[in-house]
Amino acid sequence: MQTWHFYTTNELKPAGWMRRQLEIQAQGLCGNLDKVWRDVRDSAWIGGDADGWERVPYWLDGFIPMAYLLEDEDLIARAKKYVDAIIAQQREDGWICPCTDEEIPGYDKWAVHLISKVLVVYYECSRDERVPDIICRVMKNYYDLLSEGKWVLHDWGKYRWYEAFIALNFLYARKPEPWIRELAKMIRDQGTNFYDNVYLWEKPVNKWRWETHIVNIAMMLKFEAVSHELLGEAYQDQAEYFQNILEKFNGMPAGTFTGDECLGGLSPIRGTELCSVVEQMYAYEHLYAVTGDKKWAERLEVLAFNALPAANSDDMWCHQYDQISNQISCERFFGRPIFGTNADDSHRFGLEPNFGCCTANFGQGWPKFALSAFMHDGNTILNAVPVPCELDTEHAHIALETDYPFKNSFVYRVDAKKPFTLKVRVPSFAIALKVNGEACPEKEMLTFEFEAGQHEVRISFHVRPALMDRPYDLKTVKCGSLVFAAPFAYKKVMKEYTQNGVERKFPYCDYDYVGEKKDWNLGLYATHFEKREMDVDAIPFSSEKPPVVLLTDGALVEWELEDGYESVCAKLPKGRKAISEKRTLTLWPYGCAKLRMTEMPMIEE
Numbered sequence: 241m242q243t244w245h246f247y248t249t250n251e252l253k254p255a256g257w258m259r260r261q262l263e264i265q266a267q268g269l270c271g272n273l274d275k276v277w278r279d280v281r282d283s284a285w286i287g288g289d290a291d292g293w294e295r296v297p298y299w300l301d302g303f304i305p306m307a308y309l310l311e312d313e314d315l316i317a318r319a320k321k322y323v324d325a326i327i328a329q330q331r332e333d334g335w336i337c338p339c340t341d342e343e344i345p346g347y348d349k350w351a352v353h354l355i356s357k358v359l360v361v362y363y364e365c366s367r368d369e370r371v372p373d374i375i376c377r378v379m380k381n382y383y384d385l386l387s388e389g390k391w392v393l394h395d396w397g398k399y400r401w402y403e404a405f406i407a408l409n410f411l412y413a414r415k416p417e418p419w420i421r422e423l424a425k426m427i428r429d430q431g432t433n434f435y436d437n438v439y440l441w442e443k444p445v446n447k448w449r450w451e452t453h454i455v456n457i458a459m460m461l462k463f464e465a466v467s468h469e470l471l472g473e474a475y476q477d478q479a480e481y482f483q484n485i486l487e488k489f490n491g492m493p494a495g496t497f498t499g500d501e502c503l504g505g506l507s508p509i510r511g512t513e514l515c516s517v518v519e520q521m522y523a524y525e526h527l528y529a530v531t532g533d534k535k536w537a538e539r540l541e542v543l544a545f546n547a548l549p550a551a552n553s554d555d556m557w558c559h560q561y562d563q564i565s566n567q568i569s570c571e572r573f574f575g576r577p578i579f580g581t582n583a584d585d586s587h588r589f590g591l592e593p594n595f596g597c598c599t600a601n602f603g604q605g606w607p608k609f610a611l612s613a614f615m616h617d618g619n620t621i622l623n624a625v626p627v628p629c630e631l632d633t634e635h636a637h638i639a640l641e642t643d644y645p646f647k648n649s650f651v652y653r654v655d656a657k658k659p660f661t662l663k664v665r666v667p668s669f670a671i672a673l674k675v676n677g678e679a680c681p682e683k684e685m686l687t688f689e690f691e692a693g694q695h696e697v698r699i700s701f702h703v704r705p706a707l708m709d710r711p712y713d714l715k716t717v718k719c720g721s722l723v724f725a726a727p728f729a730y731k732k733v734m735k736e737y738t739q740n741g742v743e744r745k746f747p748y749c750d751y752d753y754v755g756e757k758k759d760w761n762l763g764l765y766a767t768h769f770e771k772r773e774m775d776v777d778a779i780p781f782s783s784e785k786p787p788v789v790l791l792t793d794g795a796l797v798e799w800e801l802e803d804g805y806e807s808v809c810a811k812l813p814k815g816r817k818a819i820s821e822k823r824t825l826t827l828w829p830y831g832c833a834k835l836r837m838t839e840m841p842m843i844e845e
C-alpha cells in the first residue's frame with residue numbers, strides 16, 4: 241500500500257478547462273450563495289437568524305478552496321469574513337456551533353464534525369495560525385462532554401461519525417496527545433457500524449431510513465481510510481466490500497448509486513442525489529491517497545467527468561437534486577414523484593429542488609477534485625488525475641497541459657529545482673501508450689527521474705469505445721472515463737416564485753427542462769463507433785457544444801412511457817426489435833446531455 245499526501249492551494253493551481261470550470265462555479269450559485277440565499281446570507285453561524293447547522297459549513301467546504309484555487313481576492317475576503325464570524329462565536333469552553341446551552345444536548349453533533357473539517361480546509365488554504373488552536377479547543381470540549389457522558393452521538397452525528405476524523409488526524413499530526421486517540425475511539429464506538437446495515441441495501445426499501453440514506457453511505461465509504469491510523473488498526477480495504485454490494489444492487493452507469501434519497505435499486509429511471517456525488521468523490525479522493533490503489537482514482541474520474549457536470553446547468557446557477565440515467569424530461573411531478581422518498585420538484589434544475597443540502601454542498605466537488613490532480617510522498621510527485629493544472633513545490637514547477645478526458649494527450653513541462661521522481665498513473669483503459677513519441681508497454685505507472693533543470697514529457701494513448709453491461713440486459717456506451725448517452729432537445733421553462741420565504745429569481749431561479757418526448761425510444765446496433773473531437777468550449781461540459789461525440793448506429797424500438805407518468809420513460813422497453821429504419825446516433829458525454837438515454841437495449845435482428 242502506497243500512501244500519498246494531498247497538496248494545498250498554495251502549491252496546486254488549476255489551468256485550462258479545469259480553471260474555467262471553477263470560474264463558472266465562482267460566477268454561479270456557489271460563488272454568490274452568501275448574497276442570494278437566506279440560509280447562508282443570514283445564517284446563525286454569523287449572528288443571523290437562519291440555519292445554524294450544516295448549510296454554512298457545507299458551503300464553505302467548497303467556497304474556501306475555490307476562492308484560493310482561483311486566487312480571487314474578493315472571494316477570499318468573503319470566506320475570511322465567515323470564518324472570522326464563526327471563530328468570534330466560539331465560547332470559552334470550546335463549543336463553536338450556534339445554539340444555546342439548552343439546545344446543546346439535542347443539537348446534532350454532525351455539525352461539530354463538519355465545522356471542524358471546514359476549519360482544517362481553511363487552515364490549509366490560508367495558513368491562518370489562529371485556526372489549529374480553535375480546532376483543538378472544539379475537539380477538547382467534545383472530548384470532555386463525551387467522556388463525561390453528557391452527550392451521545394445520535395442521528396446524523398452517529399451515521400457520520402468518521403467525518404470528525406479529518407480534524408482529529410490534523411490535530412494528531414501536529415501534536416500527538418493521547419486524548420485525541422481516546423476521543424477517536426469514543427466517536428467510533430458510538431457511531432454506526434455499517435456492516436449491520438448492508439442487508440437493507442439489496443432492494444429498495446422506499447422508506448426514509450438512516451441506514452440506506454445515500455449521502456450517509458457515500459460519506460461512509462472513506463471511514464476506514466480516514467480512521468484506521470488513529471484507531472491503530474490495519475487497513476483492510478473495507479470500502480471495496482461496501483462498494484461491490486452497492487454496485488451490484490444500486491449501481492448507476494455514471495459511477496454513483498441510486499439514492500432518491502435512500503438506495504433505489506437498479507432501475508434506469510431511479511435517481512441519485514447531488515450531495516452523494518460530491519461526497520462519494522471526496523471519499524474516493526481519500527481512498528486513493530491512502531491506498532494508492534488505482535481503482536479509486538478511476539472511479540473518481542467517472543464521477544467527476546459524468547455525474548457531477550450532469551447535475552448542474554451550464555452556468556452552475558441551477559442543479560438537480562436527483563439525476564436519472566434515462567431522463568427524457570426534467571419537470572416537476574404534479575402528484576406522485578418517480579422517486580422513493582423525494583419531493584415532486586427533485587428532478588427540476590433549480591435553486592433548492594427538494595431540499596437545500598445540495599445547494600450548499602455541491603460546491604466542494606470541483607475544487608477538491610482539482611486538488612487531487614497531483615499528490616506527493618517524500619521526493620516523489622504523483623500525477624493522480626491528469627487534469628490541466630500547475631504545481632509549484634520545493635522540488636519542481638510542473639505545468640500539465642491537456643484537454644483530458646476529452647482528448648488523451650498530455651504535455652508535462654517540468655522545471656526541476658532539485659532531483660525528484662515524477663510518477664504518472666496510467667488508466668487501465670489506455671491502449672497504444674506513447675511516451676515522447678515512443679511506444680511504451682507500461683500498464684500501471686510511468687516513472688521519470690529528473691535532475692535539476694528543464695524537462696518536457698509528452699504522453700498520449702488511445703481509448704476504445706465499449707459497451708458496458710447493465711442490468712435488465714441493457715447497455716451503456718463508455719469510452720475511457722466518459723459515459724456516453726443519446727441527447728435530446730428541450731425547452732427551458734423558467735420558474736420565478738417564492739416559497740416558504742425562499743425567493744427564486746433569475747439567475748437563482750428554477751427551470752423545467754421540458755423534453756419533446758419523441759424518438760427517445762432508442763435501441764443500439766452499435767456495429768461501429770466513430771469518435772469526433774472538437775475544441776473544448778468555454779463551458780467544458782457544454783450542453784450545446786460537447787467537446788467530443790461518438791457516432792454509432794441504432795433504431796427506434798417499442799418503448800412506452802412509465803405507467804401513470806407523462807415525462808418518464810418506462811423502466812424497460814416493451815420490445816427489442818427495430819420499428820424504424822437504421823439511423824446514425826450521435827452520442828454525447830453524459831455530463832453534457834441534460835436530457836438523455838444512457839441505458840438502452842441491443843436491437844434484436
Ligand SMILES: [Zn+2]
Nearest residue numbers: 513515597598
Ligand atoms: Zn443534498
